[in-house]
Amino acid sequence: MTGMTGGCLCGAVRYRLTEAPFNSGLCHCETCRRTSSAPSLPYIGVMRSAFAITQGAPVAYASSARIVRSFCGACGSPLTYDNLDKPETIDVMTVSLDKPEAFPPTEHVWVSEKLTWEVLADGLPAYATGEREGA
Known part of the structure; x- marks a missing residue:
């Protein structure tokens, strides 16, 4: 699916994807929990060349070493996660898409840091870290 669009809650920042994501989780x-004020944060991974801001300018925040997240400076909506060690890709927050239902999650990552009261009962693969064990 191409031509997907998304943006923040208030509409100040908008973006467009020109290629389908290569993963969804x-x-x-x-850090993701604190960023979103939620038990987990859904994301899609896309090629950087397929992602473009079309309106406004998100605010960048270095949330940890080599990680830069972007947000809307007006409403605070989290938009992207950028691992500087992987310059060819960028993660986009799934629920910032205009049609987030298009890309349901296919995996759980960083379950080693999951809240103890959050129960994973969807049968999706779950990885202790962000890396797929054995991959």
Whole structure:
């Protein structure tokens, strides 16, 4: 699916994807939880060349070493996760898409940091870290 669009809650920042994502997951790391104020944060991975801001300018925040996240400066909506060690890709927050139902999660990552009361009962693969064990 191409031509997907998305943006923040208030509409100040908009973006467009020109290629389908190469993965889709739910991250349970502490930083993602704090970023979203939720038990997990859904994301899609896309090629950087397929992602473009079409309106406004998100605010960048270095949330940890080599990781830069972007947000809307007006409403605070989290938009992207950028691992500087992987310059060819960028993660986009799934629920910032205009049609987030198009890309349901296919895996859980960082379950080693998952909240103890969050139960994973969807049968999706679950990885202790962000790396797929044995891959």
